[in-house]
Amino acid sequence: MSRGGRPKGAGRPEGGPRGAALWGGRFRGGPGPELREIGDSLRFDGRLLRVDVEASAAHARMLGRTGILPRREADRILRGLRGMLRDIDAGRLSAAGAPDEDVHSFVERVLTERIGPAGRRLHTARSRNDQVATDLRLWIRGEAEGIRGGLRALAGALADLAARHLGVLAPAYTHLQRGQPVLLSHVLLAHAEPLTRDDGRLADALRRMDECPLGSGAATGTTFPVDRAGTARDLGFASPCRNSVDAVSDRDFAVEVLAAAALGMVHLSRLAEDAVLWTTAEFGFARLDDSVSTGSSIMPQKRNPDPAELLRGKTGRVAGHLVALLVILKGLPLAYNRDLQEDKEAVFDALDTWGASLRAAAALVRGLSFDRGACARALLAGFPEATEAADYLVVRGVPFRDAHEAAGRAVLLAEERGCRLPDLAPSDWRGLHAAFGPDLLPLLEPRTAVARRDHVGGTAPGRVRREIARIRRFARGRGAGSGLSSRGRRGSSAAR
Numbered sequence: 294m295s296r297g298g299r300p301k302g303a304g305r306p307e308g309g310p311r312g313a314a315l316w317g318g319r320f321r322g323g324p325g326p327e328l329r330e331i332g333d334s335l336r337f338d339g340r341l342l343r344v345d346v347e348a349s350a351a352h353a354r355m356l357g358r359t360g361i362l363p364r365r366e367a368d369r370i371l372r373g374l375r376g377m378l379r380d381i382d383a384g385r386l387s388a389a390g391a392p393d394e395d396v397h398s399f400v401e402r403v404l405t406e407r408i409g410p411a412g413r414r415l416h417t418a419r420s421r422n423d424q425v426a427t428d429l430r431l432w433i434r435g436e437a438e439g440i441r442g443g444l445r446a447l448a449g450a451l452a453d454l455a456a457r458h459l460g461v462l463a464p465a466y467t468h469l470q471r472g473q474p475v476l477l478s479h480v481l482l483a484h485a486e487p488l489t490r491d492d493g494r495l496a497d498a499l500r501r502m503d504e505c506p507l508g509s510g511a512a513t514g515t516t517f518p519v520d521r522a523g524t525a526r527d528l529g530f531a532s533p534c535r536n537s538v539d540a541v542s543d544r545d546f547a548v549e550v551l552a553a554a555a556l557g558m559v560h561l562s563r564l565a566e567d568a569v570l571w572t573t574a575e576f577g578f579a580r581l582d583d584s585v586s587t588g589s590s591i592m593p594q595k596r597n598p599d600p601a602e603l604l605r606g607k608t609g610r611v612a613g614h615l616v617a618l619l620v621i622l623k624g625l626p627l628a629y630n631r632d633l634q635e636d637k638e639a640v641f642d643a644l645d646t647w648g649a650s651l652r653a654a655a656a657l658v659r660g661l662s663f664d665r666g667a668c669a670r671a672l673l674a675g676f677p678e679a680t681e682a683a684d685y686l687v688v689r690g691v692p693f694r695d696a697h698e699a700a701g702r703a704v705l706l707a708e709e710r711g712c713r714l715p716d717l718a719p720s721d722w723r724g725l726h727a728a729f730g731p732d733l734l735p736l737l738e739p740r741t742a743v744a745r746r747d748h749v750g751g752t753a754p755g756r757v758r759r760e761i762a763r764i765r766r767f768a769r770g771r772g773a774g775s776g777l778s779s780r781g782r783r784g785s786s787a788a789r
């Protein structure tokens with residue numbers, strides 16, 4: 294990594310220990326350590342290094358194409374930037390530990406050290422305000438690919454688990470009380486379905502942020518004859534942003550991504566919570582593989598579901614990032630304000646956390662194995678047949694309210710006798726309601742109850758099998774997601 298600025302006018306912002314500042318002509322002194330401590334952003338925005346160089350290359354190409362800079366100078370800048378890209382990709386150039394204020398200053402300093410004074414012309418017709426808004430969009434776009442892959446991998450793991458347990462019956466819970474019989478696979482897919490919407494939400498956000506801020510300058514555009522459509526196309530954006538003031542001051546695109554991340558984490562948290570419950574001794578439905586379990590430092594017998602708890606816990610911080618950015622934006626006057634610098638750590642950490650959590654959740658799912666017998670025992674103990682008895686009467690013309698009442702009395706009677714509903718005698722049923730006949734008994738069978746819920750979205754085995762196939766198509770990257778797919782990437786041509 295190249296380092297150090299020219300030691301001209303020590304203490305002045307354009308040189309000395311802070312690297313080359315991008316401003317300073319109208320200052321006699323440099324910023325104090327207190328300002329630098331809260332103001333310098335290279336510590337975190339160094340992650341924008343690659344996209345900042347890419348966007349700079351697109352800008353430089355435009356400067357050459359339009360004649361804003363002489364071809365020769367633009368080409369010299371471009372060669373310098375291409376060299377930097379190569380070095381970044383080879384791991385030879387990083388901003389870590391550099392003394393500059395931010396990633397933009399770092400790039401310009403390194404470029405100028407490499408190619409000489411031509412580097413000082415790169416910032417023509419550009420401001421850090423349109424630059425950073427562009428960088429963040431590019432960075433999110435690149436990162437989103439991995440997140441979408443993670444969503445698909447997790448959905449695939451859930452579909453595999455569902456396929457392996459197709460015959461397993463369990464109680465479906467409402468209010469965390471046993472309710473009706475359900476295929477365990479149907480419940481597992483209920484954790485996969487939201488992932489297809491998370492994917493759609495991210496795709497929607499990407500579609501809306503597909504506009505390029507470059508050319509907006511500090512706030513009002515630029516006097517130079519820029520080719521905004523060309524720069525946008527070059528960087529793979531659909532079009533330029535339509536209002537320069539808006540382009541440098543809004544971060545709604547980042548809010549949308551944080552909202553998608555926060556909700557995506559909430560979905561992982563709910564999956565995690567079910568895994569925690571299922572693996573308790575009290576439920577005993579499932580066991581976690583050693584690779585996703587931890588022990589206790591004092592209680593030798595413990596097997597704790599820490600990864601699931603961590604997923605639950607990390608949801609709090611991602612939701613926090615969403616709230617943080619909303620609060621940063623609220624009441625912010627137009628146009629750019631330095632408050633906006635606070636957007637980046639929120640976005641970086643949210644997407645890092647979401648990506649890692651998706652990988653951990655997939656491992657968690659792969660590490661789950663279910664105890665068929667425990668699921669069945671829980672099911673049978675909970676009078677899961679009561680709705681069947683009520684529905685039976687409705688088919689025979691009894692209003693549902695009365696049918697519900699009669700089936701409820703059947704539960705009361707079974708509870709008194711300490712037996713299950715199918716153990717009640719035909720005479721008991723007739724005593725509860727005249728319309729109860731002997732053909733009720735087979736309908737009380739949980740497997741029958743499940744098979745009869747044979748409609749789109751129901752838990753009948755055939756339906757669940759089809760949904761497994763649908764989720765697997767989603768996992769393979771082919772549709773099924775309820776979101777709009779992201780537009781085809783034209784990709785940046787910075788490396789050309």
Ligand code: ARG
Pocket residue numbers: 334338395421422425629631633634635
């Ligand atoms: N680090 C700044 C940010 O993230 C870059 C833009 C600085 N612009 C300015 N006018 N100081 O927002």
